[in-house]
Amino acid sequence: MPEEEIKNLIVGDKAVFIEFANKISPEINRKVHIMASAIEKKKIEGIVEIVPTYRSLSIYYDPLKIELDNLLEKLEKIKNSLGETKIPSPRVIEIPTVYGDKYGPDLEFVAKHNSLSQEEIIKIHSGKNYLVYMFGFSPGFTYLGGMDERIATPRLKTPRIKIAGGSVGIAEKQTGIYPLESPGGWRLIGRTPLKLFNPDKEPPVPFLPGDYLKFTPISEEEYSTQIRQSG
């Protein structure tokens, strides 16, 4: 991608967004994470925190500690030497998941909607690695990419008031996990015993943007055992 397509956006008086493109793709997203890593290595005084998203990197800064022009200049230099930045190669993290029944009350609907059997849905859903593009929306919530369109299903017309933490769902062409108990409208197909947000840990999440997730089917007994072990 030509450099001139990268845009610096002034967002209020304490943030700059570097927008790499106006589309969602693993390549663009990788650039965002490389840039994030390069900025962190420089430890620039005045940068408060950075938030990588699909195709842009948000840089929150303290204008009392760094002038905007100075910040933009530093970011430009980093951008121009991104080729030298190495980031760890993506990991594949297994997400043990019990599919169907009370853990995935919409599995049957998802199967019917796509004219497939429940077993086929499980096989397709657990047969791919999903890229963690970003976290956002709520603590530990991941935006995943790469779901097979054969199992795409529209959201519930009326969202559920209470969904258990760890619920695995489908909304249109996306799949995702509810990290915490919350309301929501995704079609629930299963549940993982993994704790996806733990405020007592640093970082509070078990995987990072740029990693891949693989859902591994487990039995109800294994689910219960793992829940007990995680306390």
Next chain:
Amino acid sequence: MSIPVFEVLEPGLLTTVQDLGRIGYQRYGVPVSGGMDAFSLKIANLLVANDIDKAVLEITGLGLMKLKILNRTVIALTGADLTPMIDTSPLPMWRAIEVKKGVVLSLGETRRGFRAYLSIAGGIDIPLVLGSRSTYCKAKIGGIEGRPLRKGDIISSFLSKQPLESITHRYLPEDFIPDLTKEIEVRVIMGPQDDYFKKEGIQTFLNSWYRVSPESDRTGYRLSGPRITHKDKTDIITDAIPLGAIQVPGDGLPIILMADRGPTGGYPKIACILSVDVDKVGQLKPGDKIKFKKIDIKEAHELLRAENEKLLKINNILNEQSKIPAKKRYRVSIEGETYEVTVEELPI
């Protein structure tokens, strides 16, 4: 060392522990949280000689709250005027007040603003969660068990940095007390997605009064008023949302994103409110009105520097006040006899 200072007799509508927020975890989806009116929160801390970012109580309007004082301490109340009383006497705001064991602090009717801040000398002593004591109820983190206060809760404080006697004189001079009104104009920096809106949409946004709708909370303020027209698309590829960002979803009605906002979102942001003006938004209640005025980033940064100067000046003034001795000794002569007397301010 920790000292129990308050017992909650009545929790009020929504009272939470807040500091200046949880910094550095938005990348994991964790909201910043923190006081909705950070200026009032900072002043509440400075008045009792705390560091600016200590944890205080944020008390939301329209609710009754009653606290029993368990041990002598110094408190300060800033922000909204919620008719504060100590037992049966009115409690002055924007100043440090020594309170005795056994008295009851109560808040009632909302007279001005919407959120009051109650600080304790030393700051509230509860564990840090991801670097902050701020309560974020949806994920049940921070504060007291991640929830609003309830009847029977005991709030403790750390030891005061300064002897209590030396801080009871501290008060904010009148000129610095923010004017809390029901109609405010806030300054914005346009963008980053103002190009998603028609020219007349931008005109509507900058020339209309909007009303705060009842569906407003610590996450955001929904506004009602003239609809802002998009050019074509009404969503963007999800990106980050700073404090005070104004999103306009498909229905054309703006939403101001506040302390408990999710770190990312998918609606176009027409503009962002200046950091120095966001605090005023945090004092609006449903039915109040707001208007937006565009300025440029250079001006915004000058205003931010001026605000910082103001805080430094306030801190200096308060520290000077501390130097005045709390007790004064006088020599009094009555009919040739000399007496030595001590005059001291008594706690309310």
